[in-house]
Amino acid sequence: MLKTKHFLLSLCLVTVACSSNDGVSYPDGLPDTMKHQPNDGSLPEAMMKVDSANVCITLLGREIHQGEQFNVTLFSIADCNELSPVTLPSDGKVSLNLSLQGSTMLSMGLNDFEERLPPAWIAPGEDIDIYIDCRPDSLRTPGAATIYTTGTYSDLNGLMSTHYPLAHSISIFNAPDNAYAMTGDEYTAVILKAYNDSLNAINSDQSTPEMIRELQKITLKTDMAAMVTQLPIIIRYGIISASETPDSTRLRLSDTNIANIVKSVGFDEPKLFMASGHPFAMSIENVDWASNGAAGTPLGDAGVYQKIARKASAGRLSDEDRNTVNNLRSPFYGDAVNAIDKEYQAKLKESMDIIQKVPDVSPEKIIEAIVAPHKGKVVMIDMWNTWCSPCRAAIAENEPFKSGELADDDIVWIYLADESSPLNLYVGLIPDIKGLHYRLSAEQAEAISKRFGIDGIPYYIFVTRDGKIEGRPDLRDHDLFKKTIIEEVNRK
Numbered sequence: 197m198l199k200t201k202h203f204l205l206s207l208c209l210v211t212v213a214c215s216s217n218d219g220v221s222y223p224d225g226l227p228d229t230m231k232h233q234p235n236d237g238s239l240p241e242a243m244m245k246v247d248s249a250n251v252c253i254t255l256l257g258r259e260i261h262q263g264e265q266f267n268v269t270l271f272s273i274a275d276c277n278e279l280s281p282v283t284l285p286s287d288g289k290v291s292l293n294l295s296l297q298g299s300t301m302l303s304m305g306l307n308d309f310e311e312r313l314p315p316a317w318i319a320p321g322e323d324i325d326i327y328i329d330c331r332p333d334s335l336r337t338p339g340a341a342t343i344y345t346t347g348t349y350s351d352l353n354g355l356m357s358t359h360y361p362l363a364h365s366i367s368i369f370n371a372p373d374n375a376y377a378m379t380g381d382e383y384t385a386v387i388l389k390a391y392n393d394s395l396n397a398i399n400s401d402q403s404t405p406e407m408i409r410e411l412q413k414i415t416l417k418t419d420m421a422a423m424v425t426q427l428p429i430i431i432r433y434g435i436i437s438a439s440e441t442p443d444s445t446r447l448r449l450s451d452t453n454i455a456n457i458v459k460s461v462g463f464d465e466p467k468l469f470m471a472s473g474h475p476f477a478m479s480i481e482n483v484d485w486a487s488n489g490a491a492g493t494p495l496g497d498a499g500v501y502q503k504i505a506r507k508a509s510a511g512r513l514s515d516e517d518r519n520t521v522n523n524l525r526s527p528f529y530g531d532a533v534n535a536i537d538k539e540y541q542a543k544l545k546e547s548m549d550i551i552q553k554v555p556d557v558s559p560e561k562i563i564e565a566i567v568a569p570h571k572g573k574v575v576m577i578d579m580w581n582t583w584c585s586p587c588r589a590a591i592a593e594n595e596p597f598k599s600g601e602l603a604d605d606d607i608v609w610i611y612l613a614d615e616s617s618p619l620n621l622y623v624g625l626i627p628d629i630k631g632l633h634y635r636l637s638a639e640q641a642e643a644i645s646k647r648f649g650i651d652g653i654p655y656y657i658f659v660t661r662d663g664k665i666e667g668r669p670d671l672r673d674h675d676l677f678k679k680t681i682i683e684e685v686n687r688k
């Protein structure tokens with residue numbers, strides 16, 4: 197029920213480690229050309245262009261107990277995009293053709309991200325090989341190299357592999373426990389002190405490679421931005437931890453507070469797009485940075501672009517939006533929005549036979565309009581989104597019922613997701629979910645949430661034969677889910 201934004205192998209891959217002249221134990225299967233230590237130096241610049249990338253991922257030494265799935269999430273300048281879980285072929289290689297809007301960080305993990313791997317950066321317009329040392333000893337030994345790549349960011353990826361996770365960072369999950377009860381001025385002072393303390397620690401750490409220290413400083417800036425944008429999460433977790441009620445919350449950041457953070461930290465740095473930890477996309481959302489001292493900076497411009505890029509990915513791009521991005525400092529943003537819009541239109545055309553047309557009614561009447569064609573039948577409405585792992589797990593658990601105990605023409609299965617579900621992932625998942633699929637706007641989803649007091653997803657709306665519409669969060673219990681439908685179907 198959490199809002200969280202993620203190979204079966206018939207035989208165990210066995211590899212033998214081999215040692216090189218530099219004393220490093222490389223996994224068997226790694227090309228000789230990649231058996232060398234990465235070069236240190238300045239952190240590479242972000243590549244601001246729109247293009248595809250061909251990525252070949254090879255897992256070496258993977259053992260069957262490490263799980264059945266290999267997961268990849270792309271963190272771009274504007275957003276994060278979780279790909280469908282990848283099934284590893286017998287040769288241990290996975291090929292991906294990815295449409296990129298600028299330099300992109302890949303977050304990778306085994307077994308539904310339970311065993312996380314160091315991130316890897318990829319550049320648009322390149323053919324990139326990624327080799328992952330999955331030997332358990334390598335994954336669990338601090339400082340052991342596990343990622344080897346080609347491409348522009350090969351040295352960064354190699355160094356990051358041995359320095360993951362970063363030693364110095366600020367996390368929204370280790371914010372002060374009493375942050376929810378602070379004033380905006382108090383909270384601003386606390387996080388600025390944490391920033392300066394971490395910055396001093398990085399500057400004093402001369403044992404860490406120069407590139408990683410620069411990456412840490414860049415990431416520290418996006419961490420600070422995330423301490424502003426992710427304030428609702430900080431407040432919620434603080435309240436839960438302290439067993440307080442939401443009424444006790446007084447933390448609010450004024451425009452002056454945010455402007456002070458912008459001035460103190462400084463966000464006029466193009467390399468911000470190369471951040472790790474809280475990737476840039478997560479650090480700019482929900483806040484109008486351009487109106488709070490960051491206008492014309494990468495932070496301010498990217499904040500404007502992100503809102504418009506998400507509209508483009510949802511098919512709601514206007515001429516005014518196009519003019520706005522075309523007037524930003526870099527021509528990249530206009531190119532990127534056009535590419536996103538083009539990809540959306542192509543995907544939408546492919547999916548027209550699966551995605552239902554949303555009725556043209558007010559958001560408050562959307563449920564009645566969707567169920568109207570199914571008068572006299574039992575209707576189960578599943579509120580879900582692609583980024584909700586419990587939603588996908590519940591769908592997978594319920595799916596066999598449709599061809600088993602709940603195989604009945606008098607049952608209508610309806611699935612409602614909203615535009616926060618990345619279209620690429622959405623259209624890749626819904627063909628395997630039997631039922632009628634509607635992709636709602638944010639306004640429509642919000643109206644449904646307010647109407648039923650939805651506390652999280654998955655959430656179920658049950659419509660009886662006589663047309664009674666009920667919000668049923670209790671149907672998260674799969675046995676009750678099945679029992680309720682059977683009883684209503686049998687009721688004449």
